[in-house]
Amino acid sequence: MRNRWARRAAACLVAVPLAVLAFTSTGSGATRSASAACSASGSISFDGVWTGAEATAFGAVIKAFNKVCPKVKVNYKPVGDNLPTVVSTAVAGGNPPDMADIAQPGLVAQFVAKGALKPITYARTVLLANFSPSWIALGTFQKKVYGLVFKASNKSTVWYNVTAFKNAGVTPPATWPQLLKDASTIKASGTPAFSIGGADGWTLTDLFENIYLRQAGPVKYALLTAHKIKWTDSTVAAALKTMAQVIGDSANMAGGTSGAVQTDFPTSVNNVWESPPKAAIVLEGDFVPGVATVKSSPGTGYGEFPFPSINNSPPEVEIGGDTIVTFRDKPQIEAFVKFLATPAAAAAWAAKGGFATGNKHMPASVYPDAITRATASAIAKAKYVVFDMSDQQPASFGATVGQGEWGLFQNFLRNPSDVSGIQSQLESAAAAAWKSGK
Amino acid sequence: MSAGNIAVEPQVDAAPPPDTGPGLRRYAAGALFLLPAFIVLGVWIVYPTVYTIIRSFFGLNGFNKFVGIDNYKTLFTTSTLTTAIKNNLIWVAVVPACVTAIGLVFAVLTERVRWSVAFKTAVFLPMAISAFATGVTWRIMYVQDPNLGAVNALGRAVVQVFKSPGTLSDATPSTSNVTGTAQTGMTLQTPLKPGSVALIGLTGIPPTEVPASAAQAVQPKPVPGHISGVVWRDFKPGGGVPGKVEKGELGLPGVTVQLRNSEDKVVKTAAAGDNGVFDFGVVTPGTYKAGISPGTFAKPWAGFAWLGTKLITPALIIAYMWIWAGFSMVVIAAGLSSMPRDVLEAARTDGATEWQVFRRVTVPLLAPVLSVVFITMIINVLKVFDLVITLAPGSSQNAASVIALAMWRTSFGGINDFGVGSAIAVFLFLLVIPVLLLNVNRFRREV
Numbered sequence A: 001m002r003n004r005w006a007r008r009a010a011a012c013l014v015a016v017p018l019a020v021l022a023f024t025s026t027g028s029g030a031t032r033s034a035s036a037a038c039s040a041s042g043s044i045s046f047d048g049v050w051t052g053a054e055a056t057a058f059g060a061v062i063k064a065f066n067k068v069c070p071k072v073k074v075n076y077k078p079v080g081d082n083l084p085t086v087v088s089t090a091v092a093g094g095n096p097p098d099m100a101d102i103a104q105p106g107l108v109a110q111f112v113a114k115g116a117l118k119p120i121t122y123a124r125t126v127l128l129a130n131f132s133p134s135w136i137a138l139g140t141f142q143k144k145v146y147g148l149v150f151k152a153s154n155k156s157t158v159w160y161n162v163t164a165f166k167n168a169g170v171t172p173p174a175t176w177p178q179l180l181k182d183a184s185t186i187k188a189s190g191t192p193a194f195s196i197g198g199a200d201g202w203t204l205t206d207l208f209e210n211i212y213l214r215q216a217g218p219v220k221y222a223l224l225t226a227h228k229i230k231w232t233d234s235t236v237a238a239a240l241k242t243m244a245q246v247i248g249d250s251a252n253m254a255g256g257t258s259g260a261v262q263t264d265f266p267t268s269v270n271n272v273w274e275s276p277p278k279a280a281i282v283l284e285g286d287f288v289p290g291v292a293t294v295k296s297s298p299g300t301g302y303g304e305f306p307f308p309s310i311n312n313s314p315p316e317v318e319i320g321g322d323t324i325v326t327f328r329d330k331p332q333i334e335a336f337v338k339f340l341a342t343p344a345a346a347a348a349w350a351a352k353g354g355f356a357t358g359n360k361h362m363p364a365s366v367y368p369d370a371i372t373r374a375t376a377s378a379i380a381k382a383k384y385v386v387f388d389m390s391d392q393q394p395a396s397f398g399a400t401v402g403q404g405e406w407g408l409f410q411n412f413l414r415n416p417s418d419v420s421g422i423q424s425q426l427e428s429a430a431a432a433a434w435k436s437g438k
Numbered sequence B: 001m002s003a004g005n006i007a008v009e010p011q012v013d014a015a016p017p018p019d020t021g022p023g024l025r026r027y028a029a030g031a032l033f034l035l036p037a038f039i040v041l042g043v044w045i046v047y048p049t050v051y052t053i054i055r056s057f058f059g060l061n062g063f064n065k066f067v068g069i070d071n072y073k074t075l076f077t078t079s080t081l082t083t084a085i086k087n088n089l090i091w092v093a094v095v096p097a098c099v100t101a102i103g104l105v106f107a108v109l110t111e112r113v114r115w116s117v118a119f120k121t122a123v124f125l126p127m128a129i130s131a132f133a134t135g136v137t138w139r140i141m142y143v144q145d146p147n148l149g150a151v152n153a154l155g156r157a158v159v160q161v162f163k164s165p166g167t168l169s170d171a172t173p174s175t176s177n178v179t180g181t182a183q184t185g186m187t188l189q190t191p192l193k194p195g196s197v198a199l200i201g202l203t204g205i206p207p208t209e210v211p212a213s214a215a216q217a218v219q220p221k222p223v224p225g226h227i228s229g230v231v232w233r234d235f236k237p238g239g240g241v242p243g244k245v246e247k248g249e250l251g252l253p254g255v256t257v258q259l260r261n262s263e264d265k266v267v268k269t270a271a272a273g274d275n276g277v278f279d280f281g282v283v284t285p286g287t288y289k290a291g292i293s294p295g296t297f298a299k300p301w302a303g304f305a306w307l308g309t310k311l312i313t314p315a316l317i318i319a320y321m322w323i324w325a326g327f328s329m330v331v332i333a334a335g336l337s338s339m340p341r342d343v344l345e346a347a348r349t350d351g352a353t354e355w356q357v358f359r360r361v362t363v364p365l366l367a368p369v370l371s372v373v374f375i376t377m378i379i380n381v382l383k384v385f386d387l388v389i390t391l392a393p394g395s396s397q398n399a400a401s402v403i404a405l406a407m408w409r410t411s412f413g414g415i416n417d418f419g420v421g422s423a424i425a426v427f428l429f430l431l432v433i434p435v436l437l438l439n440v441n442r443f444r445r446e447v
Helices: A002-013 A019-032 A052-068 A083-092 A105-114 A121-130 A133-138 A162-168 A176-188 A201-225 A234-247 A256-262 A265-273 A331-340 A343-350 A370-381 A404-414 A419-436 B002-008 B024-055 B070-077 B079-110 B116-128 B131-141 B150-162 B312-337 B341-349 B354-382 B386-391 B394-400 B403-412 B418-446
Strands: A042-048 A072-078 A099-102 A147-154 A157-161 A302-306 A316-326 A384-387 B178-181 B185-188 B197-203 B226-233 B256-260 B266-271 B277-282 B289-292
Touching (some): A042 A083, A052 A331, A052 A343, A072 A331, A083 A105, A099 A147, A105 A316, A121 A331, A133 A147, A133 A384, A147 A331, A147 A343, A157 A162, A157 A265, A162 A176, A176 A234, A201 A234, A201 A316, A234 A419, A256 A404, A256 B394, A302 A370, A316 A331, A331 A343, A404 A419, A404 B394, B024 B418, B070 B079, B079 B116, B079 B312, B116 B312, B131 B150, B131 B312, B131 B386, B178 B197, B185 B197, B226 B256, B256 B277, B266 B277, B312 B354, B312 B386, B312 B394, B341 B354, B386 B394, B394 B403, B403 B418
Parallel strands (some): A042 A099, A316 A384, B197 B226
Antiparallel strands (some): A157 A302, B178 B185, B185 B289, B226 B277, B256 B266, B256 B289
């Protein structure tokens, strides 16, 4: 679901065609890579989730690759959101594509466990030169690097209505207490502060995860993700209480509690985009502007700020993203993987919009507009980058409508005072899901 | 899934053998003609049914692990699945009877109205819309906000005939000196004596709710013998100091302030001016309190949460009946038109009232048609799916779930447990069988 929105959002952003100029100017950055002399030849079959404008943008990446390695032909097949089924079937049938990009880290882990994937340790030098250790860790499974998160979306962003902020006389907050203070000022100004898309459970898990990451820290985040600590842990209780500071004040949400539970994600965005707005703030990822169906312009209509810091937490970003993996070892695949880790590869897509990378050496100036530049470069600048927690859970706990995390966080939205009750329900659902592995 | 398909093709099983006659060739020819039907039935009905039944005894990963009846135990112990079963029972209890009754009433009434064709077309039209589109449309119509949802907009139009909303429906007190809620009205707790000035600050008022004539709020000077004061929007960008009249804060013209004596009786009222200032004039010595009546804060009707967990099943049933009333009406009307008129006339000649004719003659004669509609609706209702998945938002789908939806969600909706999914399918199949037998029997009798 989330990926679909992200994708749709991306498709809308891709309208800015200043690609060519930008990427010839950054093309020199490719010398940072290891592929100075490319002797590889042959073809690569590549199954991907990117379709439409995204497939076209990836075509630009392939074109850039062919400037370095003219003798390699990459056959990209846009499979779309059915990719997990398609690739799983192909793996089961013993005939996987050479490469694929996968939006679910859980599926990558599954393929690793089955021994279907090849490690990409050969790209070590170019990975280390361009990405932070925490970024490389996103593609690391069982202590080996199997994948590269090539395209990411920043889920630690907050969007606001500029007029509502102006009417209330507040500015984008940097810390959580400031956010709460601003929220009560906004409420006093006559507009509810928050728009919560509670009909889609994942908007609530995203909010929780952003709070948990900042409050409990990335180590605890990783432990909870792997269910190494229980949901009954005191850190979870603390994060839920912090979350209740937002969703506990019915009068400060658009439509109140009962309205928030029935509001789907696109409506929650439109609530903030409208004029006069139904609420001032929506807490979701960088794909928010692409989902809005109400017209509004960046800067004058809506603005963005990074998810506020809690207890002096350093800049941290939660991402969703597509991981590129390989099912075979061939020289031409090696060459392509190494190329994908270079700034030139990232720049080829970034210039087309709807794209963010953790590549430290891709200049932020490549991004087509100011807001994308801010949200995307926040990823590369972040001290810690973590992957969406619910995306890494067994599907019955992390990705099923009305069940597991999605359903229970909706219950929490209905009754935010029952922290310990929701904790024990989360724990029993998580335990059952991890036990059965589904 | 397969269960529903079987239900609509039962006559194939009941096909009588070809005429008796000697010769192998004749049988061969018969077999040849039956072959396509057998192949179709075998590939799309028999094989999937058998496969599903076997699959329901295995675990998550293919046929690796035989789990016996564990999947069926799961079916009756998981709360989301038992809710689905319970909901389906409600559907079966309510929908077929209501749809048949509504269809009967429409069919009988359309016989008597002038624009019957137009009326029938209008009622039948929903049948031409896919259930998916119906679900999406009704979901929009059911939105709680009366400004968006058509159903609640209608409700608000009715409610506002009796009760109009106040001018300041979103206001809250700015300091603890003013207490109360929108329901009770708000009261300034500071005791007032002649010569006092009452400061009634309110916040939470959207700029759009402030009357256009509002001007900078002014704190009036005390007038000996008078009680006066100001009621104002105690907010300026950044928040300001609550309880203090500051530059940039507007008066609330038109708000009626009440002066209550120590027995809480309203002794005087005054309306605030553009700068928020009001004056009760000369008052007799004593202590008073100033307040604003709840009428000023009455919120507009908020609408029913049709899409919430409590009302979602009734909401779905209404939409479903809207679709199927037309089908029921058309079938019953056809039965009605082929009914012998002389019987009705005879009853009327014998002095029966119209109600008696309907009750004692029309309905009994229509019984076979009514039972067709009723049984078809039971089968339809048991397998209802598309409407539920499109109409119910994610947060209400557990509460709205029905067996077919539970089957789909368990098999394909993220959990991808084909074992339990198959068990649900088999359970649904078992539920349909009695109705199926009934239907087959009826066909036999009719032949």
